[in-house]
């Protein structure tokens with residue numbers, strides 16, 4: 001298939017490699033001439049991929065999205081969630097009518113509380129049958145090194161999910177399918193917030209009991225938010241739920257996990273963002289996710305604690321004391 005990948009960061013470039021390795025004709029769109037030249041001539045992306053990553057020679061890069069879009073059969077989007085609407089609205093009308101759009105993003109829009117499939121369907125006037133999402137335990141660095149990985153592709157139309165799954169399958173990338181688009185997206189967005197919480201706890205010096213408690217309660221919160229907006233429970237027990245939560249909360253290479261640990265060690269949010277140096281969606285998405293929970297009457301104490309520490313300047317030790325001082329209740 002002819003594919004364009006919008007975004008030349010860690011995941012966009014790595015996913016482009018997967019597409020190229022799977023035999024597709026792929027171009028990565030970047031706004032940076034130097035990055036396009038590096039990918040086209042040296043077959044590397046030194047700013048975002050691990051040392052030694054050599055991209056397929058068939059993988060091209062370009063700064064001209066308006067030229068690429070009309071002929072692309074698959075349009076993959078891998079930008080920071082908060083910029084998607086502004087960056088991509090001007091391209092409405094250029095996506096081919098039969099093209100499938102695939103979101104790789106794990107964030108919730110601050111201004112609308114929408115997940116990225118909703119934003120893309122809105123700005124590009126797409127039917128749900130043309131909108132797919134990919135999510136799972138997918139740390140880009142490991143996939144760039146072509147280490148065995150599993151993922152899930154979801155689309156309302158099961159046949160389209162299968163078509164995309166076949167197009168991205170490689171010997172190191174095993175793909176499952178789903179029709180639970182919103183479940184995949186909420187699973188991915190909430191796990192970023194939970195990884196922040198785990199990082200904060202680790203940065204404060206807490207151990208495995210605390211980490212396991214945050215992950216488990218966080219999974220419960222994400223599941224209940226998802227169920228409230230139409231997701232399926234099974235999704236949260238699968239690769240895009242527990243799978244991604246475990247990968248992100250365990251790996252020191254997760255940007256959300258790292259950002260959290262800097263904050264737990266006492267850095268301000270601005271300092272932690274600077275030290276992380278790449279997109280950590282949870283930092284911005286925690287507030288719209290908490291708002292989503294509140295609107296649907298879902299209790300989300302871990303997510304609220306992250307918002308309090310990250311955005312309201314609360315002392316994390318005091319926030320933990322308050323969480324633990326609450327009366328016992330039934331586990332949900």
Ligand SMILES: NC(=O)c1ccc[n+]([C@@H]2O[C@H](COP(=O)([O-])OP(=O)(O)OC[C@H]3O[C@@H](n4cnc5c(N)ncnc54)[C@H](O)[C@@H]3O)[C@@H](O)[C@H]2O)c1
Pocket residue numbers: 007008009010011012013031048078079080081083087104105106107138139140141277278279281
């Ligand atoms: N990195 C991973 O391991 C991974 C895995 C799965 C999902 N994701 C998700 O994929 C999405 C993208 O993450 P990433 O890892 O590629 O991020 P990144 O920080 O590595 O790269 C972001 C890219 O977006 C570009 N960009 C930023 N603002 C832009 C703008 N206004 N216009 C055009 N380009 C702009 C940057 O130049 C950069 O190339 C996020 O939602 C993330 O949660 C990441």
Ligand SMILES: O=P(O)(O)OC[C@H](O)CO
Pocket residue numbers: 106136137138139140192195244247248253254255256257279280281
């Ligand atoms: O590095 P992070 O924290 O953005 O996590 C990357 C992926 O979402 C893991 O699946």
